Amino acid sequence: MPPGSLVYVGEEHKEEVTISSIEFNEHEVNEKQHASLDDLKPMIHSEKITWINVNGVHNVEVVDAISKMVGLHPLTTEDILNTEHRPKIDFFENHLLAIVKMIDLEQDESELDIEQVSFILLENTVVTFQEKKGDLFDPVRLMLKENKGKIRKSGADFLFYSLMDVIFDQYLIIMDEMDDRIATLEGNIMEDPDNHSLQDINEYKNTILQLKKTVWPVREVVNKLINRKVPYISESISFYLQDIHDHIVQANDMVETSRGQLYGLLDVYYSTLSMKMNEIMKVLTIVSTIFIPLTFIAGIYGMNFAHMPELSLSWGYPAVWIVMIIITGIMVMYFKKKNWF
Structure with missing residues (x-):
């Protein structure tokens, strides 16, 4: 126009x-x-x-x-x-x-x-x-x-x-x-x-x-x-x-x-989002690390061999639990001392 x-x-x-x-x-x-x-x-x-x-x-x-x-x-x-x-x-x-x-x-x-x-x-x-x-x-x-x-x-x-x-x-x-x-x-x-x-x-x-x-x-x-x-x-x-x-x-x-x-x-x-994600990953890593030795022990006694001396012992099962709890406690104390969580 x-x-x-x-x-x-x-x-x-x-x-x-x-x-x-x-x-x-x-x-x-x-x-x-x-x-x-x-x-x-x-x-x-x-x-x-x-x-x-x-x-x-x-x-x-x-x-x-x-x-x-x-x-x-x-x-x-x-x-x-x-x-x-x-x-x-x-x-x-x-x-x-x-x-x-x-x-x-x-x-x-x-x-x-x-x-x-x-x-x-x-x-x-x-x-x-x-x-x-x-x-x-x-x-x-x-x-x-x-x-x-x-x-x-x-x-x-x-x-x-x-x-x-x-x-x-x-x-x-x-x-x-x-x-x-x-x-x-x-x-x-x-x-x-x-x-x-x-x-x-x-x-x-x-x-x-x-x-x-x-x-x-x-x-x-x-x-x-x-x-x-x-x-x-x-x-x-x-x-x-x-x-x-x-x-x-x-x-x-x-x-x-x-x-x-x-x-x-x-x-x-x-x-901040990255820091939050890092905190989440740190927690997941700690949990995974704690379960690594526990998984190792469970894997050993999960093998189907006929001659495993501990399987025939009456105190074998509680002994494994005690070992697992001790390992978990030691790892948690170590992580706490390092201020990882």
Whole structure:
């Protein structure tokens, strides 16, 4: 298809696309849970700071209508509709497009829930496009409603930073959770390695690989955001953007550390499994060694010769048992003295 063709790329969703909006300044906040396209037109050009949040990008007509209101290029709209897009940032004369990934990890799951979020930043407006309803932005909504911090005293660029910061903080939370899981898994492997442990290692390796693909490109996005001077991003938030950069660097370092831990854990698994097998073989060898002389004695008296003096003696049978018990006791004492078991 020609460039700029508007086609949704991603998982199939049947939910209705919903739009919410928040208009605010230092003195008041107006929120709409279900805004229509007609409601958005005056908001985009309002003197108040506006945050428009679109839940769902599978409805091409809705995304296209909002994009035209904002004045996006068709290629930009095409990127928003492609939920498999690599994280990126593009700067234009009066707006920017930033695409990042929002991640979540269930308590008992190893697979990441990855959702694409597209940001459009204008002078007084932030538009966010999400794949589905539900996000990490409730702390920002709470700060707006309760007038906490400096978010209502600042512009759209600070709102943009606050939303991005929530997403990137989640990266660190997920990495802390993965570190705890890897530490628990290491303890289980040291105690009792089994096939389930190997399966967990492989699942965690896939999770870390997903994190690497998600987090690593964001570093480039933040670097461009810090170094590019545009009129709709004020110099006053440069320090906050640097804080985001530090978080991303830390997240990348944690990803690489966890990745190395998993490869080391794989070596520990095989080493522990080998040690466990060696212990089993040692026990079996000791048992076999003890039975060698006993088998020798039993073999001698199992021969069918007619003239074997001991066979005719009344104390022959108990004597053989006594000899066998003495030999077994001597061998066990010897092995114990050598600390072989």
